[in-house]
C-alpha cells in the first residue's frame with residue numbers, strides 16, 4: 001500500500017479545440033483533505049472526471065492508490081470506482097425511484113454479502129442522521145438530507161478516496177456547513193482521502209492542502 | 224437488488240410502464256385472436272365439402288333433357304368421361320376418388336334426389352356414422368338408405384320398400400339429415416352399381432349422354448391438402464370450361480363479406496399491428512433511456528460496469544414484455560372463451576346442392592350454417608409471446624449497446 005492516494009503526471013485533456021487540462025502534475029498523500037479551487041471553467045470538474053476514469057485523459061498518467069489507470073477497460077475502471085472511489089456531486093444524483101437505503105445499497109450490488117452491506121448502509125445512514133428516513137425516496141427528503149444520503153452512498157464501499165464536486169453548492173450556508181462537517185467527520189472515521197472542488201474559501205481554509213486551478217493548470221502545488 | 228430496483232423503477236414511471244405493457248398486450252392479443260378467428264373461418268370454409276368426406280367435388284355441366292320425366296341428370300351432372308376420371312385419379316396429391324351418380328326421379332306424383340355411391344370413405348363408408356336406423360350398404364346391395372327428412376315425409380321405414388323408377392328397393396337404413404352437409408345430399412342413397420343401372424336404362428339420360436352402367440357423373444375426391452390448389456387447377460384444366468370443381472377454395476367466394484377469410488390475412492393484420500407495437504416499444508424504450516441517461520451515468524460513477532447497467536435496462540424491458548405478453552395471452556384466452564365459436568351461413572352454389580326448382584316441395588334450403596369452435600392457437604400464442612419479449616429485449620439491447628462516451632458530462636452540475 002502506497003502512501004500516495006492520488007498521483008497525476010502531465011495529465012492533459014481537451015474537448016475539441018478547447019484544451020481543458022494543460023499538463024497537470026499532482027500528488028495527494030493518503031488521508032489528507034484537499035480543496036481544489038479556481039474560477040469557473042478552469043477545469044476543476046474535468047480534473048475530477050479524469051481522476052475517476054469517467055473521462056479518459058489524453059496524455060499523462062493517473063495513479064489511484066498506486067494503480068495506473070491507463071489502459072484499463074471500462075469494466076476494470078468501474079470496479080476501481082466501486083472499490084476505491086466514492087463520489088459526492090453538487091446535485092446529489094440520487095436515483096429518484098429508490099429509497100434512501102436502496103440508494104446507499106446501489107454500489108454494493110456486486111458484493112456477495114447482502115446482509116453485511118445492508119447493515120453497513122443502515123449504520124451509515126444512522127451516522128448521517130437519517131436512521132429514521134431509510135425508506136423515504138429522494139423527493140421526500142430535503143436537499144441537505146439528500147446530500148447526506150449521497151455521502152452515505154459514497155462511503156458504503158469503504159473507498160480510499162472521496163471525490164466531491166461542490167458538495168455544498170446547492171445548499172444554504174448553514175446546511176452546507178453541516179454537510180461539510182459531516183463529510184469531514186465521515187472521511188476521517190473511514191480513513192479516506194478527501195478531495196473537494198469548491199468555491200467556498202472557508203472550506204478551502206480548513207483543508208490540509210489547497211490546489212488552485214487556472215486555465216487548465218495548477219497554480220500552486222501545495223499549500 | 225437489481226430486480227427490486229427494476230420493479231421500483233417501473234413503478235416510479237407507472238404511466239409509461241402501463242402504456243408499454245398495454246401496447247405489447249394489444250399486439251399479442253390481436254395476433255392470437257385474429258389467427259384464432261381466421262383459423263376457425265378457414266375450417267368453416269372447408270366444412271361444406273369436407274362433410275362429404277372429400278376435399279374436392281367434381282362435376283360437369285350438361286344439358287337439360289327434352290322431357291322432364293323419369294330419371295334425369297340435373298344439368299350440373301353430365302356424364303364424366305371415363306378417361307377424365309382416370310386422369311384425375313392419377314394427379315399427384317389425389318388420395319382417393321369416389322365415383323357417384325346423382326340423378327332426379329321426376330314422377331307425376333313424387334320427386335326424389337338419388338345418389339349412387341361407390342365404396343370408400345366419401346362413399347358408402349360415410350353412412351355408418353350418420354345412420355340413425357338400420358344398417359349401412361354394401362357395394363353389391365340391392366337396397367337403399369333414405370334421408371330422414373325424406374323418409375319422414377313419405378312415411379318410409381327400415382324394412383319397408385321404395386319404388387325408384389319402376390324398381391323396388393328394400394329400405395336398409397335411414398341417415399340423419401341434420402348430420403352431414405348439403406353437398407352431395409340426396410333423398411335416396413344406393414350403391415353405385417344400382418344407380419348406374421337405373422341411369423343407363425333411363426331414356427332421358429340416354430337422350431343426352433351415352434351413359435353406360437360403368438359411368439359416373441359426380442366425383443368426390445380426397446386430396447392431400449398441401450396439393451389442393453394444384454389439384455383443383457389441374458382438374459379445371461382437364462375438364463375445360465364446363466367443369467365444375469368445388470372445394471374450400473371455391474367456398475371462399477360463397478363466404479364473401481366475411482372479413483377474415485384466410486389465416487394468412489389474419490397473420491398479415493396481426494403482423495402490421497405487431498410492427499406498430501414494436502415501433503412503439505422501441506420509442507418508449509428510447510425515451511426511457513434518454514430520460515434516464517443521467518441516472519445511468521450515476522450508476523457508472525458509483526461503479527456499475529456498463530454491461531450491468533445494460534442488464535438492468537434489459538431486465539426492466541423484459542419485465543414489461545413479460546407482463547404485456549402475459550396480459551395479452553390472458554385477454555386472448557378470455558376472449559376466445561367468450562366468443563366460443565364462429566358461425567357462418569353459406570349459401571351453397573346450386574350445382575353443389577341441386578334441386579329441381581320447378582318442383583316447389585323439392586326446393587331444398589341450400590343455406591348451410593356452419594359452426595366452428597374457436598380455439599387458442601398455441602403456435603401463434605407462442606410466436607407472439609416470444610416476439611413480444613424479443614422486441615422488448617432487442618430494443619433495450621440496441622439502445623443500451625454501448626456505454627456513453629462521456630458519462631461525466633451528464634453528471635456535471637448545471
Ligand SMILES: Nc1ncnc2c1ncn2[C@@H]1O[C@H](COP(=O)(O)OP(=O)(O)OP(=O)(O)O)[C@@H](O)[C@H]1O
Nearest residue numbers: 015020039040041042043044045046047629632635
Ligand atoms: N464534455 C465537454 N465538452 C465540451 N467542453 C467541456 C466538456 N466538459 C467541460 N468542458 C469545458 O471545459 C472547461 C472546463 O470545464 P470544467 O467543468 O472542468 O470547469 P470547472 O472548473 O469545474 O467550472 P465550474 O466551477 O463552473 O464548475 C469549460 O470551458 C467547459 O465548458
Ligand SMILES: [Mg+2]
Nearest residue numbers: 044045046165
Ligand atoms: Mg465544475
